[in-house]
Amino acid sequence: MSADAIPVSQLYLHNYLHLLGIVIFFYDYAITFDDEYWRVWRTPTTGASLVFLLNRYFAFFTNIAITAGNFATFKTTQSCARYAFYRQLCLIIIQVIVAVNQFLRIYALYSRSRRIAALIFSIGGILLALSIWAVIGQKSDISLSQGCHLASSRISGIRIAVAWESLFIYDFLIFSLTFLKTYRQRSMYAGPGRNDLIALIVRDGAIYFAVMACAQCANTMTFYFCPPALRGVLSTFASNVSVTMMCRFMLNLHRTATERLHNYSTASTDFGSVASSGMVFTSRVATTAGLRTTRGAAAADTLPPPLLPPPWTEEFELAPVPVPGQIEEVHRV
Numbered sequence: 001m002s003a004d005a006i007p008v009s010q011l012y013l014h015n016y017l018h019l020l021g022i023v024i025f026f027y028d029y030a031i032t033f034d035d036e037y038w039r040v041w042r043t044p045t046t047g048a049s050l051v052f053l054l055n056r057y058f059a060f061f062t063n064i065a066i067t068a069g070n071f072a073t074f075k076t077t078q079s080c081a082r083y084a085f086y087r088q089l090c091l092i093i094i095q096v097i098v099a100v101n102q103f104l105r106i107y108a109l110y111s112r113s114r115r116i117a118a119l120i121f122s123i124g125g126i127l128l129a130l131s132i133w134a135v136i137g138q139k140s141d142i143s144l145s146q147g148c149h150l151a152s153s154r155i156s157g158i159r160i161a162v163a164w165e166s167l168f169i170y171d172f173l174i175f176s177l178t179f180l181k182t183y184r185q186r187s188m189y190a191g192p193g194r195n196d197l198i199a200l201i202v203r204d205g206a207i208y209f210a211v212m213a214c215a216q217c218a219n220t221m222t223f224y225f226c227p228p229a230l231r232g233v234l235s236t237f238a239s240n241v242s243v244t245m246m247c248r249f250m251l252n253l254h255r256t257a258t259e260r261l262h263n264y265s266t267a268s269t270d271f272g273s274v275a276s277s278g279m280v281f282t283s284r285v286a287t288t289a290g291l292r293t294t295r296g297a298a299a300a301d302t303l304p305p306p307l308l309p310p311p312w313t314e315e316f317e318l319a320p321v322p323v324p325g326q327i328e329e330v331h332r333v
Contacts, residue, residue, distance in 0.1 A: 006143050006149065006228075006229045008145070010227060010229040010230055011143070011145060011147075013233070014149060014230060014233050015070065017233050017236075017237060018067070021237035021238075021240040021241070022067055022236065022240065024240055024244060025060075025063055029056070029060065032248070032251060035251050035254075036056075039251060039254035040254065043254075048104070051097075051100065051101055052250045055097045055246055055250075056243070058093065058094065059094050059240065059243040062094065065090075066087050069087070069147075070147050070148065072148070073144075073147075074147075074148050077142045077144065080148040081142060083148050084140075084142075084148065088135055091235060091239050092131070092135070092163075094242070094243060095242065096128070098243060098246050099124060099170060101246050102170075103174075105249075106177050109177075109178065110181060116177065120173070120177075123169075127170050130162060130163070130166050131163035134159040134166075135159075140152045140156055141153075149229060151228035152223075152231045152232065154228075157223035157228075160232055164220045164235075164238070165220060168220070171212055171213070171216070172209070174205070174209075175205055175206070175209040178205045179205075179206075205249070208246070211245055212238075212241065212242055212245060215234070215237060215238040215241045215242070216238050218234055218238070219232065219233075219234035219237070
């Protein structure tokens with residue numbers, strides 16, 4: 001199809017679907033920025049937070065640049081071709097960053113297993129090479145009407161579809177490893193209050209895979225069944241959904257980890273208070289009776305240092321506890 005023969009309705013539809021992916025990304029960014037501020041910006045910088053920021057803000061600025069170029073006026077087909085190459089390169093980098101995030105999640109879930117790392121690197125490297133081969137060397141007609149648009153031939157469309165199918169295979173690999181790890185260790189997390197983090201990983205991993213599978217399959221189908229101007233029309237949508245779901249997943253992990261740390265700190269503080277109160281009580285009983293038991297000495301060596309009682313408790317003495325025989329004599333009197 002000649003570039004001049006592209007219907008204007010298809011160009012408008014291409015722009016609308018591009019804006020759909022942009023709106024999803026920036027809307028989710030707006031409603032989750034509060035969590036990002038408190039969970040990422042206000043906490044010490046870690047490798048996980050740096051990867052999160054790279055995933056979020058590379059897509060943030062890339063979407064702005066791509067959208068500006070999508071509606072810009074290009075005077076020559078060469079400049080439009082350079083913009084199209086930049087757009088495809090950015091999409092590849094975004095998906096690589098998301099794939100790295102997924103790898104780090106599985107690497108941590110499998111306790112930094114080198115075999116799992118080697119497996120993912122091997123399969124991921126093959127899929128990445130296949131994707132690069134599929135993207136390089138394609139031929140497309142260029143239209144300068146209503147911005148910069150490409151009309152891919154059927155052969156080029158099928159080659160690009162291979163890249164998205166490779167991404168789907170990688171996502172399926174990550175999901176399978178997550179499910180397998182959870183299934184093998186399900187008995188370790190059967191107790192109440194112990195399965196929140198692992199359940200979150202499985203739940204969000206399943207949700208991520210389901211949403212991304214739908215978006216990627218829909219975009220892949222466009223390369224096979226849509227007109228030349230609409231092949232890959234959902235690429236921006238699928239890419240932004242991928243980034244959004246990964247950001248949501250990482251924010252949920254940050255939230256759950258923070259809550260668990262807070263609950264652990266609270267429980268430790270409560271235990272320390274109870275233990276300290278017991279030490280004060282044991283110390284005063286031993287002082288009153290003039291005795292020091294072996295159990296009290298062992299407790300003094302193993303438990304944390306006792307909290308000092310308030311000053312006003314020094315003037316009170318512990319009342320003797322009546323034994324059952326004394327209680328009966330009191331009743332007889």
